[in-house]
Amino acid sequence: MSLTDSWDRYAVGSKPRRTVNAKGDTTWLNWTQYADHGPNESVLGPVAGLRVLELGSGSGSNLAHLVTLGATGRGVDIAPARETVARERWGHLTDLEFRTAEATAFLNETDATFDVVLSIFGAVWFVDPDILLPLIRSRMAPGGILAFSHLPPGSHGPRPAEAGLRHDRTPDEWSRILTRHSFSDVRASLIAPPEGRVVGTMLVRGRKGG
Template sequence: MSLAESWDRYAVGSTPRRTANANGDTTWLNWTQYADHGPNESVLGAVVGHRVLELGSGSGSNLAHLVTLGATGIGVDVSPAREVVARERWGDLDGLEFRTAEATAFLSETSEIFDIVLSIFGAVWFIDPETLLPLIRARMASGGILAFSHLPAGSQGPQPGHAGMRHDHSPGEWERLLADHGFTDVSASVIDPPEGRTAGTMFVRAVGL
């Protein structure tokens, strides 16, 4: 089974995102695995007029939110089924496009420069950072923001047959890896889970030199 086929199978079984959150908003940014929990888009700074790339864009909801705030964006996902869902829900939103591609292939082939790169439980978690981080850095504007999230290291056991191999790192390891690959002002920490839940969320933010 190919990587795209594996992620397509995962996508078919996933739960569609709600049409509104607890505040009644129809678009919002969700960094964690829990509804209505964690930071919002303010961790990215100003987004108006900025070009945003999301690696592992899924249904497109996070990227669509930034576009409603004045950004333009490209969402890249290896799953063709994800692109179909994203286009069906957000295809009428100006300044937003979706592409089916493997993240390293897209980054290697594009000539675009991005002000913000996101990966929310996406490509950064599943691709060797020694391969992915240089490709991201090469497509980022000076002073651009890379931000990503995933489950903390050790919070899940091995999952045979799961689509892709996770690259779990501690906050200190992410700080070292990002500094080694030309990023500065790196912050990495685990967001505490809501009451009654045990697994937090790794959140990392860095600035491209």
């Protein structure tokens, strides 16, 4: 079974995201694996007018929220089923598009540049950072922001059995890796889980250096 088929099968079996959160919002950004928990889009600063790329965009809900705040969004996901769901749910929004592609293939092919690149439990977790990060950086505007989240090392998390190894790293390891790849102002931390839960969420942010 191909990597695309593996992720597509996983996507088909995934539970759809809620249409309304606990606050009554119809769009929102969620960095963690827990509902109504953790920071919001303020991690990125103001996004109005920015070009945002999400690698591993899933159902498109996080990206759609940023578009409602004035960003232009492009979502890329390896699973065709993800693009179908995203278009059905968010196709009414302008300045938002979705594409089925493997992350490194898309970055190698596109001529576009982006002010923000996101990966929320997405490609950064599953692709060798020494391959992926230079490609991301090559498609970022000067001073652009890379932000991503995933589970801490040793945690069980979402992936098809055929998807291969996750690239689990500690906050310190991510800080060193991003700095090595010419990202600056790197902030890597662990978001504590909600009460009654044990596993937190890794959140990493850095800027494209000179």
